[in-house]
Amino acid sequence: MAAAPLPSPSLAMAPAEAAPAVEILGVDKVFADGTRGLTPIDLTVAQGEFVSLIGPSGCGKSTLLSLIANLIQPTDGRLLWWRGGFDKVGQPGRRLSIVFQDATLMPWARVEGNVRLPLDLARMPKDEAAPRVDEALALVGLSSHGRLYPRQLSGGMRMRVSIARALVTEPDMLLMDEPFGALDEFTRNRLDSDLSELWRLRGFTTIFVTHSIYEAVFLSTRIVVMAAQPGRLFREIEIDEPFPRGDAFRTSAKFADYCRELSVALMEASLASGRGRDR
């Protein structure tokens, strides 16, 4: 794949020193029924980072992602996207894409129509959009499937279409809500590897919600462990392993150590959450 032009030089390397992509400033969320989704949270994700959110059920990781996607509004506190409001999101250098747990494709549109949707909504002319759709489909390895309908694809392929749709706008930040949770282990590992490679080449900031310890360790530069009742940040773990990461990393002792560390952190997070995980 030809390396895409990067939106800013700062994001190519050294994510820790890069400008923040999203800043969560004292954000809490109380739902309409009075349940507290999140206690005040402070979290900054720098441009170019790959941050995974992991934690027991009810810890508010999906809520946090919805807040970052501006799908729900914080009860208190505020969020900044590239040091600006959400109204500026979508401008060059501030593009946001999301991938949901389900592929959420439009069943009435062909694969290429589904991938083109964000460009259509931005009113991009079809002839200008077509090469970008082709490129996005090529990125996820579905070049020859553009004319098919979603129902003709397997679950893994549908998820790839969903990722192509997210990438077609050349996003600066990609939000993913347990995107591979419904897939089998084998497909999940392959998509993880592909995603890791795409992230490395494209440099988009990624915030990734997952239940899988292995997935989080394999993909992330930083893992945020959350605890429930009330939802809060519990611990952060940096994964200090260069990219590209391949199967060699997956089977290394270092990988196992990180998994153990994360596993312990998760157990503690569960104990710290109002009730145990297994009850």
Added chain:
Amino acid sequence: MTPLAHSERFKTYFPPVATGIAMLAAWEAACRWFEIPVFLVPAPSVVADSFLNNASSLFRALGSTLKVTFIAFALAIVIGVLTAFLFVQSRAIERSLFPYAVMLQVTPIVAIAPLLIILVKDTQTALVLCATLIALFPIISNTTIGLRTVDPGLANLFRINKASGLQTLLRLRIPSALPYFFAGLRISSGLALIGAVVAEFVAGTGGRSAGLAYEILQSGFELDIPRMFAALFLITIAGVVLFVAMAGLSAWALGGWHDSERRIEA
């Protein structure tokens, strides 16, 4: 794969056709064997004979009934879809109007028809009105449900991409509603025909614009039972053709993607 396709078709069409032929044969045999008088139950052959003899008047009547049916069906679609759009604009509008739509639906059309025929001077218009009233409800309720049934994930995706209201309507709500709308069409097409025939019965219109109901009434007065059966047969065929046409339209529009129209793959 012609032999397989052939056998699949054969499996689809042979059982109902065979059943039909067997029933007609049994009917014919029973009429002859028990020497049932023609004015009670005519044999299929007698009905066919009467059908051929009265073909011109029967087909003119069919044309008249179908004209009412089609105009009413078209009106029901237009009014039904517009009402559905109105309903999804706000829950308040839906709450204030929906009970009356239900009342319209549950009141038997035979009970309203005489009133309409008195109130509306032009009989043709009264017939169309009756048929429209009965065909309207399934389109309203189905299209309303369809326009409301939107995948919440897709709705979120549209929001994140800052889609305008019009874009969301055209690219999300309307396509989502199509399967429901077509299901409504299938029900309504049959109801429009029923409404037209019922209204004709009540109006009892004769003359040049007489419909199939009038043919049936007239045959009853004249005790021309074979002609009655022939007219009945035409109504049934018209209903079946309408249903098949709607099913075909639905398959054509949704065939590529919707589960209801999905062909079973071997």
